[in-house]
Amino acid sequence: MKKDKKMTLTLPAEELMSPGHLACQGCGATLAMRYMLKALGQRTVLCIPACCWAVIDGPYPYSCLDAPIYHCAFETAASTATGVKAGLEMTGDTETTVVAWAGDGGTFDIGIQALSGAAERNDDIIYVCYDNEAYMNTGIQRSSATPYGAWTTTTPVKHFKDRPKKDIVAIMAAHRIPYIATASVSHPEDFVKKMKKAKAIKGTRFFHVFAPCPTGWKSRPDDSVKLARLAVQNAYFPLFEIEDGEKVTINLKLKEKKPVADYIRLQGRFRHLSEAHIAAIQDEVDARWARLLKSC
Amino acid sequence: MKEKKAKRIVYRSEREMPLMVISVGSQTHNLTGAWRNIRPEIDLEKCLKCGICWKFCPEPAIEIVDERPVVDYDYCKGCGICAEECPAKCIVMAEERK
Ligand SMILES: Cc1ncc(C[n+]2csc(CCOP(=O)(O)OP(=O)(O)O)c2C)c(N)n1
Ligand code: SF4
Ligand code: SF4
Ligand code: SF4
Ligand SMILES: [Mg+2]
Numbered sequence: 503m504k505k506d507k508k509m510t511l512t513l514p515a516e517e518l519m520s521p522g523h524l525a526c527q528g529c530g531a532t533l534a535m536r537y538m539l540k541a542l543g544q545r546t547v548l549c550i551p552a553c554c555w556a557v558i559d560g561p562y563p564y565s566c567l568d569a570p571i572y573h574c575a576f577e578t579a580a581s582t583a584t585g586v587k588a589g590l591e592m593t594g595d596t597e598t599t600v601v602a603w604a605g606d607g608g609t610f611d612i613g614i615q616a617l618s619g620a621a622e623r624n625d626d627i628i629y630v631c632y633d634n635e636a637y638m639n640t641g642i643q644r645s646s647a648t649p650y651g652a653w654t655t656t657t658p659v660k661h662f663k664d665r666p667k668k669d670i671v672a673i674m675a676a677h678r679i680p681y682i683a684t685a686s687v688s689h690p691e692d693f694v695k696k697m698k699k700a701k702a703i704k705g706t707r708f709f710h711v712f713a714p715c716p717t718g719w720k721s722r723p724d725d726s727v728k729l730a731r732l733a734v735q736n737a738y739f740p741l742f743e744i745e746d747g748e749k750v751t752i753n754l755k756l757k758e759k760k761p762v763a764d765y766i767r768l769q770g771r772f773r774h775l776s777e778a779h780i781a782a783i784q785d786e787v788d789a790r791w792a793r794l795l796k797s798c
Numbered sequence: 799m800k801e802k803k804a805k806r807i808v809y810r811s812e813r814e815m816p817l818m819v820i821s822v823g824s825q826t827h828n829l830t831g832a833w834r835n836i837r838p839e840i841d842l843e844k845c846l847k848c849g850i851c852w853k854f855c856p857e858p859a860i861e862i863v864d865e866r867p868v869v870d871y872d873y874c875k876g877c878g879i880c881a882e883e884c885p886a887k888c889i890v891m892a893e894e895r896k
Contacts, residue, residue: 509862510849521857521873522828528877532856560825563809563816571819690853724878724891727854 512691514540523566525558528723530713530730531632532558533687535567535603538630541697544568546599547590549583551613552576553605554639554715555632577612579604580620583627599701602629606647607637610668621677624705628697631670631708634715642718650786651779653771654718662774666786671710671744678747679706685741686712688731692741692753712739720770732765737791742798750798762787803827803872826873830857834876836891838869844888851880851889 518539525532531554539546549572550556556573559565574582583602590598602620604613609631617629636654637643644654646668657663674682681703685693693711700707712733714726721729733739734754741753762784766772775783806827809815840851851867852860859874860867869880881889 507847507865509847509852509865509867511852511862512849513853515862517858519858520823520826521859521870522823522825522830523857524828525856527833527875528879529856533854536856536858560828563819564824564827565819566823566825568823722878724882726856726877727879727883 513537513694516540516543518544518568520566520568523558523560525554526715526717526723528714528716528726529554529558530687530715530726531555531605531634533690533726534630534632534685534693534711534713537687537690537693538601538603538697539567539569541694542599542601542628542701545597546601547572547586549574549579549586549600549602551579551582551604551608552639553608554634555603555605557639576608578616579608579613580616580625580627580629583629584620584623584625587626600627602627604629604631605638606631606633606635607643607645609633610646610670614673618673618677621674621679621706621708624679626704626706628700628707628709630711632711632713634713634718635667636715636718638715638718649783651766651772651775651783653720653774659774671708674708675744675747677706679708680704680746681707681743682710682745682747683708683743684710684712684739686730686734686739687714688712688727688734689741689754696743696753718771720773721768725768729765729768732760732768736760736762736765736787737794738762738765738787740791740794742794750794752794752798756791759788759791829872830875831859831870831872834871834874835894836876836878837871837894838874838876838878838880838889839892840867840869841888841890842866844886846886846888848885850883850885854879854883 519536546569579602583600587600642654643656649667683696714729716723859870881891
């Protein structure tokens with residue numbers, strides 16, 4: 503070890519999430535929160551509906567976050583954030599960032615009406631969906647974010663999910679909000695950079711964050727960051743941003759895409775898939791990537 | 799590191815409870831190190847000081863003390879991400895000594 507060498511820190515050193523929280527070993531959603539707060543700082547209010555994060559934080563009156571949290575009903579993350587923002591503005595506070603922080607179930611399914619309403623009004627909030635691709639907090643039920651081929655308790659092996667994942671980013675882009683970004687816990691520098699950029703923009707900002715869940719994906723806890731990285735590198739979950747619903751920028755250009763099989767094979771939820779199924783997933787990923795390249 | 803750990807405040811009745819959540823580390827009374835089956839051990843001799851283990855710890859249970867990474871075993875849950883991601887492969891996951 504070089505004695506006098508300094509540690510390289512590629513993220514802000516400030517830590518607004520403390521240990522002692524209740525997430526499973528290797529939880530991607532927890533990393534996502536840690537990175538977001540590093541970008542936004544303490545002057546942030548979080549509105550969290552029912553989801554794993556409503557539990558991870560700790561039981562009342564304890565908390566692992568150094569920012570206030572408003573626990574709201576499952577379908578109301580966006581409307582709660584809108585209300586909190588309006589309330590703050592009435593007190594003359596225009597500085598505080600208001601964040602709606604919800605899971606994929608709370609975003610793609612049950613919260614989509616409130617989210618669409620807030621986006622259509624262009625309410626001044628940041629909406630973050632951490633996507634673990636199922637309803638994890640209640641024991642791994644399928645959501646419309648669950649990908650094709652995945653096992654969940656409501657899509658058992660014999661009847662695994664045979665529909666593709668809903669394209670939430672396209673839905674949000676159709677609202678023509680000022681800023682949309684995808685992010686992955688494997689690329690925290692990119693996430694922090696885009697979150698800082700979003701903080702300075704007024705209006706509805708939407709983040710779709712890829713957050714591996716070893717418990718629900720039946721993957722090894724030490725593979726969480728690796729899985730997120732593979733998903734970015736094989737274009738299963740590409741990193742890009744969309745400004746004003748139109749201007750698409752790919753943040754990580756891929757010269758060579760890795761095969762999706764490497765990613766699929768590390769997860770127990772895909773164990774039953776045959777080579778033909780995986781080839782079908784590869785075709786779908788290739789087509790999506792080609793569409794994305796064409797759109798910029 | 800010790801001073802940041804909160805003691806658990808015990809409320810005997812609902813009336814004693816505060817109206818608001820106490821943030822600023824109040825959940826640190828929960829020593830999640832007890833969940834661990836395997837423990838990360840860092841060989842500082844081989845460490846590159848790249849900060850990657852610190853960056854990817856989901857707790858976070860790796861702190862930078864005197865410009866080196868130090869695992870806080872009171873909280874480390876033993877997920878193994880730090881060992882998996884370390885580019886110098888200088889973190890090994892060893893059997894937990896109970
Ligand atoms: C109206 C309503 N329906 C159902 C529930 C039960 N419930 C709580 S959390 C949850 C799953 C949330 O899934 P997701 O939003 O994907 O977050 P995750 O748990 O995966 O982090 C469900 C179904 C509820 N709290 N409220
Ligand atoms: S179930 Fe998944 S998302 Fe929820 S705390 Fe555990 S690892 Fe995290
Ligand atoms: S094993 Fe997991 S919890 Fe423990 S220090 Fe490493 S990354 Fe953090
Ligand atoms: S990841 Fe490995 S090399 Fe880098 S700081 Fe941590 S222990 Fe040292
Ligand atoms: Mg979910």
